[in-house]
Amino acid sequence: MLTGCGQAPPAQFRLDMTNVVDKQLARPHQAQIANVLGAMFGTPDEPFALGETGLSQRRLHMAAGPVQSNDLGAKRGLYRRHCAHCHGISGDGRGPTAGILNPYPRDYRKGKFKFKGTQYAAKPTHEDLRRIVHDGIPGTAMPSFALLPPDEIDALVEYVKYLSIRGEMETRLEDYVFDAVDPEEELDLEKDEGHREEVMAMLTEIATPWQEAAEQIIVPDESAIPPADRTPEEIAESVAKGRELFYSATKGNCLQCHGPTGLGDGEQTDFDDWSKINKAFIDNTASLETEIEELQKNLAELKGEAHDEAEAELDAKVVELKQRREWMAHLLPPRNAIPRNLRDGSYRGGRRPIDIFWRIYAGIPGMPMPGAAQSGAGGTGLSQEEIWQIVDYVHSLPFEPVSRPQKRPTNVEAVN
Amino acid sequence: MNRFWALVFLTVPVFGVLTFVVAPYFNHWFPPDVSEHGRIIDQLFMFILWLTGILFIATEGALFYFAWKYDRRVNPEPVKFSHGSHTLEVVWTILPAVTLLFIAIYQMNAWADAKMRRPDIPVTAEITGRQFNWDARYPGPDGELHTPDDVVREDGDIHFPAGEEVLLVIKSADVLHSFFLPNLRMKQDVVPGMEQYMWFKSRETGRFDIVCAELCGWGHYRMKGRATFEPRSEFEAWLKAKAEEQNARTVAVAETE
Numbered sequence: 001m002l003t004g005c006g007q008a009p010p011a012q013f014r015l016d017m018t019n020v021v022d023k024q025l026a027r028p029h030q031a032q033i034a035n036v037l038g039a040m041f042g043t044p045d046e047p048f049a050l051g052e053t054g055l056s057q058r059r060l061h062m063a064a065g066p067v068q069s070n071d072l073g074a075k076r077g078l079y080r081r082h083c084a085h086c087h088g089i090s091g092d093g094r095g096p097t098a099g100i101l102n103p104y105p106r107d108y109r110k111g112k113f114k115f116k117g118t119q120y121a122a123k124p125t126h127e128d129l130r131r132i133v134h135d136g137i138p139g140t141a142m143p144s145f146a147l148l149p150p151d152e153i154d155a156l157v158e159y160v161k162y163l164s165i166r167g168e169m170e171t172r173l174e175d176y177v178f179d180a181v182d183p184e185e186e187l188d189l190e191k192d193e194g195h196r197e198e199v200m201a202m203l204t205e206i207a208t209p210w211q212e213a214a215e216q217i218i219v220p221d222e223s224a225i226p227p228a229d230r231t232p233e234e235i236a237e238s239v240a241k242g243r244e245l246f247y248s249a250t251k252g253n254c255l256q257c258h259g260p261t262g263l264g265d266g267e268q269t270d271f272d273d274w275s276k277i278n279k280a281f282i283d284n285t286a287s288l289e290t291e292i293e294e295l296q297k298n299l300a301e302l303k304g305e306a307h308d309e310a311e312a313e314l315d316a317k318v319v320e321l322k323q324r325r326e327w328m329a330h331l332l333p334p335r336n337a338i339p340r341n342l343r344d345g346s347y348r349g350g351r352r353p354i355d356i357f358w359r360i361y362a363g364i365p366g367m368p369m370p371g372a373a374q375s376g377a378g379g380t381g382l383s384q385e386e387i388w389q390i391v392d393y394v395h396s397l398p399f400e401p402v403s404r405p406q407k408r409p410t411n412v413e414a415v416n
Numbered sequence: 417m418n419r420f421w422a423l424v425f426l427t428v429p430v431f432g433v434l435t436f437v438v439a440p441y442f443n444h445w446f447p448p449d450v451s452e453h454g455r456i457i458d459q460l461f462m463f464i465l466w467l468t469g470i471l472f473i474a475t476e477g478a479l480f481y482f483a484w485k486y487d488r489r490v491n492p493e494p495v496k497f498s499h500g501s502h503t504l505e506v507v508w509t510i511l512p513a514v515t516l517l518f519i520a521i522y523q524m525n526a527w528a529d530a531k532m533r534r535p536d537i538p539v540t541a542e543i544t545g546r547q548f549n550w551d552a553r554y555p556g557p558d559g560e561l562h563t564p565d566d567v568v569r570e571d572g573d574i575h576f577p578a579g580e581e582v583l584l585v586i587k588s589a590d591v592l593h594s595f596f597l598p599n600l601r602m603k604q605d606v607v608p609g610m611e612q613y614m615w616f617k618s619r620e621t622g623r624f625d626i627v628c629a630e631l632c633g634w635g636h637y638r639m640k641g642r643a644t645f646e647p648r649s650e651f652e653a654w655l656k657a658k659a660e661e662q663n664a665r666t667v668a669v670a671e672t673e
Contacts, residue, residue, distance in 0.1 A: 096633055136549060138570045143549050143635065146571035147642055218669065225665050331589060351568060352664045388665075399564050 006327065009032075009082075010068075011044040013037065013090045016109060017327045018281050019171055022031055023178040024320060032187040033173050036199065039189070041166045044089050045089045053204050054211040055162050062152070063159035073141030078152055079159045082145065083254055089157035091163030093274070094332065099224075104332050105272050108160055110368040111206070120362045120371050122216030123209045124350020128155045139346040168206045173199065218361055220354070224384035226392070235392060240395025252382065252390055257339035257368060262397050264341040273366040282334070285324040292317050337368055345398035356391045419490075422483035429476035436469070447598045448643070450624065452617040454601035455524045464519065530602070533612050535581050541574070542585040545606045546595030548635035550574065551627055554655055561585070567659045572641035577651040578621045586612040594630035597643060603629055618645045 013034075019029055023138040042048040047064045049055035067077035080089070086105040088095040094109035106113070115132055116124035127325075132155050136144035145153060176198065181187050227237060245252035247260075259265035271279055295314045304308050340348070347363075349355050360382070361370030372382040382390070397403060439445050449458060485491065486671070505616035542553040542561050552574045556565035576582050586595050588606040595614065596603045604614045 011655065100634075135571050138546075138549075138551070141547065141635070143638065144571040146573050147640060219667060220665065228663070228665075345568075351660055354664050354667055357665070373561075395564065404562060 011089050012167070012281075012345060013041075014092075015091075016092065016167070016170060016174070018277060018331070019174045020107050021320070021323045021327050022284070023174060025174060025177060026183060029177050029181070029183075029187065033170070033177060036173060036187060036189055037166065037170055040169065040203065041162070041297075049162060050203065052200070053162070053165050053207045054160055059155040059158035060162055062155040073128070075152065081146075083156065086141065091160070091167055094330070098143075099332060102335070103140055104274070105141070106169075108164040109170065110193060110274060110277075110366070111164050111168040113164075114364045114366055115355075115359075116365075117218055117358045118213055118216040118352070118362070118416045119218060120365060123213040124158055125213045126154075126216060128213075129160055130154070133160075135350065139344075139348050142195045165207055165210065169203055171300065172206065175304075176202070176280060191325075197250055214340060218358055220357060220361075220388075221384050224388060228390050238389050238392040239384075239396045242389035242391070242396075245313060245382070245390050246393055249353075251386070252372065255392070258342055259339070262342040264339040266339055267368075268336055268338050270337050270368040271334055272337040272368075275337070278331045279334040281324070281331065285321065285328060288317060288321050288324065292321060322385060339368075342394055342397045343400070344404040353388075353391050356394055357387055360390055417535075419484055419487045420481060422487065424584060425483060426476075426480045429472065429480075433469070433473060436465075438584050440664045447625075449601060450618050450620040450622065451602070452619055453526075453529060454599075457530075457601040459521050460526055463522075465525065467515070467519075493520065496505040498536070510661070517601065526617070534597050535615050537581055537583050540576060540582045542587065543574070543595055544589050545589065545595060545628065545632070546589035547633050548628070548639040549670070550639070550641040551589075556655075557657065567655055567662060573644070574641055575644045575646060575654050576618070577648045577653055578618045578645035580648065581615060581617045584614045586614055591632050592630050593632045595637070596627045596629035597624065598627065599624040599643075605630055621645050621647065 015030060015034060021073070025033070040050060045065045047060045049057055049060055062076060063079045064076075065076045065080075067081045069075040084095055085096045085097050087093055087108065088098070088105075091108035093105040095105065099103050112125070113124045113129070114180060115137070116122075116123060116128040118128070131152055132142070133145050133148075133156055135146070136142050140152065145156070148156075177187055187195060189199060226234075230238075246254040246258075246262075255262075255266060257264075257266040266364070270299060292314065295317065299307065299314065301312055347355065349359055359369065361371060361373045361384075363369050373384075446458065449455065453578055467533050484494075537562060538557065538559050541555075544551045544553070545594075549570065550572050552569045553561060554567040555561045556563065556567055558565055582596075586604055587610075588608045590609060593606040595606060597616070600615060600616045600618060602616050604612050606612060622645055624643045624645070626643050628636055628639035630636075632639065644654075
């Protein structure tokens with residue numbers, strides 16, 4: 001093999017430093033976590049999936065690795081070719097272009113996916129993710145990959161699942177080391193049967209919902225689905241009812257976020273779950289700074305043993321602050337979750353009535369949008385009939401005269 | 417200047433001309449033209465290519481000849497400067513001016529056909545460029561755009577009826593784009609806030625590239641689509657199937673995965 005110029009070092013999965021720094025995991029522990037993950041999931045060039053994950057090794061192989069194709073036209077490196085520049089090698093949503101995009105690319109490692117047809121807490125099905133890759137997400141930088149052959153889309157979807165399972169596993173592992181492994185103890189699954197069992201149980205816990213996602217699909221009741229051959233009057237009636245629910249403070253209460261005009265100009269100060277994590281990290285760093293200032297002030301008044309103890313504590317905190325500041329430079333600045341403008345006619349998770357139904361029924365994981373079908377805790381216990389009425393209302397919004405942009409001057413030359 | 421350098425300079429026009437000569441044999445020429453009007457565009461291109469090609473060869477030949485002839489070693493006489501020839505100046509000003517004027521008039525009809533004589537037919541689809549995708553909105557059964565029965569495709573897979581005039585409205589959702597159909601010899605820049613029109617008629621059926629021909633951001637290279645030309649009946653069946661898909665209120669539970 002040629003080495004030196006032009007030979008990039010092999011791609012590596014990097015640990016999620018937000019969690020690592022937050023938990024102040026020691027370097028040996030970081031290395032041990034990376035080892036365990038490497039043994040379970042392989043590398044970006046040679047990923048592998050333990051049987052527990054239920055992933056197809058063939059598809060992962062196709063999606064992973066550097067971009068290449070062999071003489072027979074069999075491709076590899078699809079993820080790096082099409083996805084990694086936004087979603088990152090580790091699927092952390094922090095690829096090189098991430099910072100210039102709004103919204104930010106998805107971080108798969110949290111295991112949350114917004115646009116799916118399953119219950120709120122369930123994972124998306126293969127078909128759900130496939131649809132997103134195929135159709136893209138209008139209104140975001142996620143393009144459609146409809147021109148890719150189906151087996152390549154399948155491979156990419158499989159790899160997204162792999163990165164998500166791997167990412168969730170990583171977080172769980174870090175939390176586990178923080179909670180259950182002594183600072184001096186080594187995390188070695190080969191040697192310690194106890195840890196091994198715990199870790200494998202975690203993997204099963206994370207991977208099983210992926211395999212059982214299809215059982216969690218929300219199938220609307222036949223009886224509640226509005227018939228396809230409704231008259232315009234019937235549709236108008238349904239729209240009117242949906243409108244009432246949209247504005248009802250006790251039932252739909254959609255206007256709280258989507259605004260009284262439906263332009264998404266209601267509550268705009270909340271954050272999505274991915275930004276919340278970054279925001280907490282930044283806020284905690286700020287409070288650590290004040291803590292350090294306090295300690296420094298008090299230090300002068302302390303004598304003897306108390307002074308030494310306080311000094312040691314202060315030193316540790318200063319080190320942590322340095323690590324936090326270093327990592328903060330890599331974080332994407334948190335952004336508010338802006339409720340969707342329902343009048344511009346673009347639908348990120350799909351424009352089919354069933355897509356809108358799913359969004360309203362189950363809510364959108366990771367976002368402030370609650371599921372309307374559940375009662376209590378944000379949900380208002382809407383019936384399926386009522387949800388379909390809101391679907392009709394939402395679908396009618398872009399076509400209301402006020403939603404239409406004013407007629408723009410046409411190209412005078414072209415009109416002739 | 418010695419003759420070695422004259423020969424080195426000669427390789428540049430030789431290489432340039434050779435590129436054009438061999439390109440068609442290496443499949444580096446125009447993609448097949450499937451449009452009704454494309455022949456005229458290609459003829460115009462070839463006419464201008466031949467005209468400029470011949471002039472290019474003549475000019476480069478003259479340049480090489482002088483560099484070769486006035487090599488210092490074989491031609492030690494000092495340079496003589498002349499004030500120039502009035503007749504020559506007039507000739508090489510008028511000749512290009514007339515040629516340019518001729519080309520301008522010669523192509524006028526083709527330009528008018530492609531950009532000015534918009535056919536008086538209903539719009540087939542509204543195409544919207546956005547970073548980095550081509551979206552299509554079909555008017556649906558009522559023939560009106562922006563009504564609830566529109567069929568909207570956001571996957572870049574755009575279908576058109578073949579063998580008949582197609583009229584498109586072209587818009588941008590964000591920045592400058594250019595809707596380019598290489599096989600139809602059609603290209604239209606898209607300016608945010610403006611509605612542009614494009615019309616064409618394909619002679620053949622098939623699937624062809626749609627590309628963006630105006631640098632529009634980091635994803636410009638991948639802003640591709642696929643234009644499928646099919647007989648009217650198939651086009652309508654496709655549109656109907658997509659309309660049904662778009663109105664899905666149920667879901668097939670038989671998941672393959």
